Amino acid sequence: MTSLDLAQDRTYRLTQYAHGGGCACKIPPGELESVVAGLTGPQQSDGGELLVGLDDGDDAAAVRIAGDTAVVATADFFTPVVDDAYDWGRIAAANALSDVYAMGARPAVAVNLLSWPREVLPFELAREVLRGGADIGAQAGCPVAGGHSVDDPEPKYGMAVTGVGNPEALLRNDAGRAGMPLSLTKPLGIGVLNSRHKATGEVFDEAVETMTTLNARAATDAVAAGVVCATDVTGFGLLGHLLKTARASGVSAIVDSTAVPYxxxxxxxxxxxxxxxxxxxxxxxxxxxxxxxxxxxxEALLLADAQTSGGLLVAGEVPGAPVIGELVAQGEHLITVC
Incomplete structure (x- = not known):
């Protein structure tokens, strides 16, 4: 029997070792905005020109380092969203890479971020988490090179990811304009299914498959179609991420609730x-x-459901993705759900 077999001989439900799960454990958006308000640094450095920073809460930071090259940087980690260690690693890695894809860039290198209760959970399970992350990195063509780990009462895992893209073709959340359709590339409902999994142990294979699916193809298709505005749908839910996009772009949005997939x-x-x-x-x-x-x-709760490794919300049409609404001139409400 291998060391992993010995670790799994006792059932470890990883979701029971954390107060929350996945992107649902994010600091609430209103509280976070008050924390980072005013924390802006220099827009220019010896390394390049800052293109995307803290101003609008976009998915990642972007710096132009040459005329046709931008570096895109992000970090994302969270507590266990599923009980299976390998699947958790895959989900967390796909979620971290998503911020780069949401900007229309491609990941170039990633490093692991691991917090582990070393006296509570066996390291064999930590190895499975890291193996899951490495496999997703390989699928994305992104080397996973080292990282950082700490002893922590709660297990947490994710990645810091660096990507590259064309500074003139980055997808931004402040580039939406009235008349653009809204497409959603993954169904919603991940949050409520993960909550059920945490409470009951039921496994939802479709949810795991959705969370471990990379947003690479959706991002490539969006850039190829000339899309300039997008974001990914994670912990703040569809309504939260759409609100940030509408506010940053100076527009309003209409959502057809009957067109949203679940x-x-x-x-x-x-x-x-x-x-x-x-x-x-x-x-x-x-x-x-x-x-x-x-x-x-x-219905409103489903539209606000905290997603983990959700899809892209694109201001434009993407092959195979349903159109769930459109951007319109700014009105009394930033979002109207019909």
């Missing part, structure tokens, strides 16, 4: 009460800026 079992999980605190905080944050009068609270 994972199998998502509505049942919502019906049975598996809603994370992060999702409820998302809805509270967007509520003053969104007209939700046409939908029930349950």
């Amino acid at each position: 994972l199998n079992g998502a509505r049942e999980a919502l019906r049975d009460g598996y809603v994370s605190g992060g999702t409820r905080r998302n809805l509270d944050w967007v509520y003053p800026h969104v007209d939700l009068s046409a939908v029930a609270e349950q």
Whole structure:
């Protein structure tokens, strides 16, 4: 019997070792914005020109280092979203890489970020987490080279990722304009299914497959189609990330709730009460800026559902992705759901 077999001989439900799970454990968006307000640094350095920074809460930072080359940098990590160590590693890595794809760039190198309760959980499980991350890096063609680890009461894993892209073709959340359609490249419902998994141990294979699917193809298709505005849908939910995009772009958005796709079992999980605190905080944050009068609270909760490694929300059309709304001239509400 291998050391991993010995570790798994006792059932370790990783989600039970953390207070939250996945991107639902993010600091609430309203609190985070108040923390980073005013924390702007120089726009120019010896290394290059800052193109995207803290101003609009975009997915990653971008610096032009040459006329046709921008470096895109991000970091993302979180507590276990599933009990399987290998799957958690794959999900966390795909989620970290997503910030680079959401900017229309391609990942060049990643380093691991690992926090581990070394006296509570066996290192054989940590190795499985890292193996999952390495396999996703290999799938993305992105070397995973080293990283940093700390002893921590809660397990956490993710990556710092550096990518490269064309500074003139970056996807930004402040580039939306009235008349652009809104496409969503992955279904929603990851948050409520993960909450059910944490509570019951039920495994939702479709949700795991969705979270481990890279946003590489969607990003490539968007750039090829001339799209200039996009973001990924993660911990702040569809409504939260769309709100940030509409606000940064100076437009409003209309969402057709009947066109939004959901994972199998998502509505049942919502019906049975598996809603994370992060999702409820998302809805509270967007509520003053969104007209939700046409939908029930349950539908609003799904639209605010905290996603982990979700899809891209693209201001444009992407092959195979449903159009769920459009950007319009700024009105009384930044988002209207119909």
